Amino acid sequence: DTEVTQTPKHLVMGMTNKKSLKCEQHMGHRAMYWYKQKAKKPPELMFVYSYEKLSINESVPSRFSPECPNSSLLNLHLHALQPEDSALYLCASSHDRGRFYEQYFGPGTRLTVT
């Protein structure tokens, strides 16, 4: 199984809502990532979990809160978002420190903040 799954595929939320994005992989990978991608732009790294511990937070606003319940699951909790947070949110995974360069991406959640 070389698949990373993400739910939901689409999400529309108001600025006062709380929602969560979910990501799952069953490849035994020990690093998982959240990216944000705006239209016609490259993915931008938000968070990295390594062995279920947060290892990188790229100065992301606190309205985004990641969580890694176990080695297969990654969540991104959203609260009080702004319209400019509308984007495609991609989850990825990779083997541990030796192969961070080869990441497997999920199909993404397209988020619209109204």
Add this chain to the structure above:
Amino acid sequence: GQSLEQPSEVTAVEGAIVQINCTYQTSGFYGLSWYQQHDGGAPTFLSYNALDGLEETGRFSSFLSRSDSYGYLLLQELQMKDSASYFCAVRPSADNYGQNFVFGPGTRLSVLP
């Protein structure tokens, strides 16, 4: 800071060969990756160069020159399905085991019949 440059668009015909360049200026360097992304799809890994030279994977090859801070992706025998965006990506350092990862702006490849 980190800076990567790629051509914004490249057009070629089926069966041709195309080269997509990537230059980088980073605080450190720990390898260059290439990813393909079709419209509406997820990025998929193509290749990785940690050392100088050419890496070949089927119709795709990738080259790196660390002294020139330069790499390229070479696509041979182009097919219509190769129409996509191509991103180079850099691991700027080995800090945190190189988990920080920066993508270039992307090159939109259009393959014409």
